[in-house]
Amino acid sequence: MITAEHLRAVAGWARDLPEADIEYARRGIVEKTFGKGAYICHRGDRFDYWTGVVSGLVRLGSVSKSGKEVTFAGLPPGGWFGEGSLIKGEARRYDLLTLRETRLAMMNRATFLGLFENSVAFNRYLVRQFNERLGQFIALVEHDRMHSTAGKLARNLAWLLNPVLNPTVGLRIEITQEELGLLSGLSRQMANQGLKALEQAGLVRLEHGGLTVLDLDRLRGYGDGSDMDD
Template structure:
């Protein structure tokens, strides 16, 4: 398991505790707990009642669902420094998705009770959450737009750039540990087409490829990658 010092360092890097008073930060930190997950294990399951807000300390999560035909649909990925599941905590209903660790992953959990207490007592935390939800909504609207309007290489470029979102994933460094299959799930194209897209993006100087990972050379360039006529 992660050490208390590692948890404290992760907490200090997160943006939302900075909105809290010292007493509120202390309360939140004391409530946190850590879970370790093997590759391809579930962090949360569809139809369960959410009991915590979930952050990623190490690894990578796929937020996804499976159709009645058995097809996997990946809604988004969560890189280190990102938090997810706030929507499921704000309304008393079952989760509409599942989250799976695509590689060995360490998650940090803020219990529902503490999350609710912060919403009730901290106006700055409410402001942070409104901004966070607004960015999340914008992310999903952009995904729908890209899916309908962009060709596969541009979709791959925007999908990679989205995992470096400065609000949703503020602590993601330049190395993104994601494989071609995972990226294909994220942007809705085949693994073979992802390979072609990555070759094109590397030739454009926007990424550098490695085994099981990408190094992002120009996030802004990825987010503005053109969509040539097809």
């Protein structure tokens, strides 16, 4: 069990909830640590928790028919996921894999459904999250032809630091170039090369074991229209 204070620290959505709802949510959440490279659940599994990343990094993806690993999204600390499967009462449609040691907050299904039924603030949050995800998906289809490595990196970084989806991350994120590569479908070398290009463009500042985004808006739109360089 966790404290209300802790919940507010790791869950952006909790900050908008009235005290009674926070108390209710708090009682339905347990935390658990997963080792690096651990599967939280496989596609097809039942996993009856709504889940938030407290620390670490999770990759959401699946394996295509030809056996290729496909990444759909990376989940940094502050990201919550799984509401679709819970609401529909379905099995998971994606694999969830930790890229490094990761601590998860797990809300049981009954509690999640209780909030979903009764809390206006919680539903407002869910709608915002759905809407933001949809927007990202549309953007992905829209400029599908983002073949440059820097472009892929820029897109994935912008996703990770999306303030609506991951309100607690801020502009600085702890992530290695290798991990960023895994999320972007790039090797370590290419990730390094692409990141340096983004740094030269003045969009990010590279640090040891992490980076800071200097201009999230421009990062978002990187590769749109005119400049299609590498």
